[in-house]
């Protein structure tokens with residue numbers, strides 16, 4: 071095979087016009103085919119999750135497993151606190167609060183018929199298990215509903231974890247009731 075020279079001269083420099091080697095072309099066309107497949111699988115048809123989504127799924131599964139383990143000994147301050155760190159479950163808790171609790175406790179928990187949940191005064195105790203107890207069993211003669219039977223235990227846990235995020239946000243609202251607890 072003789073090397074072919076291109077006719078053009080660029081600044082006095084001439085180039086050979088050789089066929090590109092097959093291994094090089096193989097990589098070029100291979101990458102094009104691969105990128106097309108990748109695009110279809112990951113982006114167009116979303117058959118496989120992208121790494122970030124895979125990671126998030128795994129983290130949720132781990133958090134659920136940890137929570138299940140923590141719940142084995144029953145509801146504890148620790149298991150309820152753990153739920154505060156689980157964004158998806160906390161978001162559900164907020165949605166439940168917005169749906170069922172704001173009529174009496176208002177949208178920020180600042181209180182109306184029910185007490186202000188954002189101050190550091192609590193009638194029935196400020197610990198997560200205290201809040202869990204009151205939300206589950208209610209105070210029927212005072213007008214606080216027993217949510218345990220209405221929402222079921224899982225949703226009660228979620229809404230309780232959300233109430234814990236309102237604690238000490240100190241929104242101006244209903245005057246303090248109950249006993250002061252350290253912040």
Ligand code: HEC
Pocket residue numbers: 166167170171172173174175183184185187191192193194195201204205209212213214215217229230233247248
């Ligand atoms: C119909 C009105 C009403 C609704 C709806 C309501 N509450 Fe209450 N809640 C009250 C009242 C009244 C009290 C005060 C009970 C008392 O004086 O012992 C109270 C007390 C509480 C307490 C205890 C506060 C403390 O100082 O110890 C918590 C926690 C609470 N509610 C959470 C919730 C959550 C969570 C929801 C929604 C799932 C909810 N409440 C829905 C009326 C309501």
